[in-house]
Amino acid sequence: MTSEAITVLGLGNLGRALAETFQRADHPVTVWNRSAAKAEGLAATVASTAAGAVAASELVVVAVLDHQAAQQVLSGVDVCGRALVNLTSGTPDDARELARWAAANGAEYLHGAVYAVPQTIGTDASAIIYSGSSAVHERWQKQLALLGKVTFLGVDAGRASGYDVAILSGMYGLLGGFLHAAALARANGIKAGELTPKLLSWLTDLQPALTTFAEEIDGESYSGGESSLAMNQSGLATLIRAAGAQGVPFAALDSLKALVDQQVDAGRGEESLARAVESLGVASQRFAG
Known part of the structure; x- marks a missing residue:
């Protein structure tokens, strides 16, 4: 694998894990975060501005708090000629909005939804679904595969988020159901630890x-x-x-x-x-x- 430069915008738990994973594969990494202290301990070039970070690499990976933060970070930044891979959570319409903005500013846009905790990024336990620019997916698939199993869902930039909001709704419905089940069990003198194996067995069935x-x-x-x-x-x-x-x-x-x-x-x-x-x-x- 060639060691193309990669930029990571955002150094929360996920962003830091992304940067570290790219570094382990010997990619020169440039990072930017509103608080530069978050880059402490990273063997990466720390840019003083988001614009400077974007200028350093053809591939720019965005992992910030939410859609509004992504908009603010990219606002006014020259992204022409860049491959933008946005791993920030949002709605399908959020992704489509950023894809239109990227296209209007000369960039290719790929949106991703992450199914991993930061500690598992770069391992077999990590999977990321993508949709949007097929050119970005094809050009950078080896680099993206460093982060986890890659599934490309097509050119509609909102499709990955469509899956994501549906899956997360199911997850939170399940978690809410579990918490209510635990409360019902406790009301009857049953410990949650005693209930859970039977509940898991039933859910599997x-x-x-x-x-x-x-x-x-x-x-x-x-x-x-x-x-x-x-x-x-x-x-x-x-x-x-x-x-x-x-x-x-x-x-x-x-x-x-x-x-x-x-x-x-x-x-x-x-x-x-x-x-x-x-x-x-x-x-x-x-x-x-």
């Missing part, structure tokens, strides 16, 4: 059901009904009552039951629970193709 639900949602066909809306409406009502009686109500359960109720009230009670997704008003074809 649910994997085939999620695959079936996904097929039903994609096909917009819910006639299977093995886990019907009416059955789950009754189960949710019981769970909500039990949680309230034990002093640990959980609004997420009420919200889910409201989606189910809407479908049952429309005469769909014998259809699959997956049909509740239609109550969310998902514009599934908005960015088709």
Whole structure:
């Protein structure tokens, strides 16, 4: 591998891990951070300005707090001829906005969503999905692969973030469910450590059901009904009552039951629970193709 220069903007936990990973592969690295002290201990060139850091390398990796911070850091910077890889979390529209800005300023833009904790960057436990410029992906794929497993999702810069917000929503839903389960267990004198192995076993057994639900949602066909809306409406009502009686109500359960109720009230009670997704008003074809 040739040792092309690489710039990293942002030296939070993720940005620092990125810079260190590139350094270990013998790439000359230039870094910039609002607080220069964050660069302490890095064997990298520390730029005094973001503009100076961007000027030092063709490949510029951005890893700052949020979309607004990324906009502020890049504002007024000459990015012409640069490959911008933005690993900052944001919405799909945020990514598309920056992609348009990059194009208008002569740069190529690739957006990434990171599935790793900073300590695992550069190991087999790290994976990053990308979308946007295919030219950046192809030109810099070896360097990007240093950070973790690379998956390119296509030229829509917002697609990686589309996956990301959906996956994170599922993750936080799971974490919220776990915390509520732990509270319910504790209300009944059961330790969270005793509950968790049984909960994990049950969640593992649910994997085939999620695959079936996904097929039903994609096909917009819910006639299977093995886990019907009416059955789950009754189960949710019981769970909500039990949680309230034990002093640990959980609004997420009420919200889910409201989606189910809407479908049952429309005469769909014998259809699959997956049909509740239609109550969310998902514009599934908005960015088709």
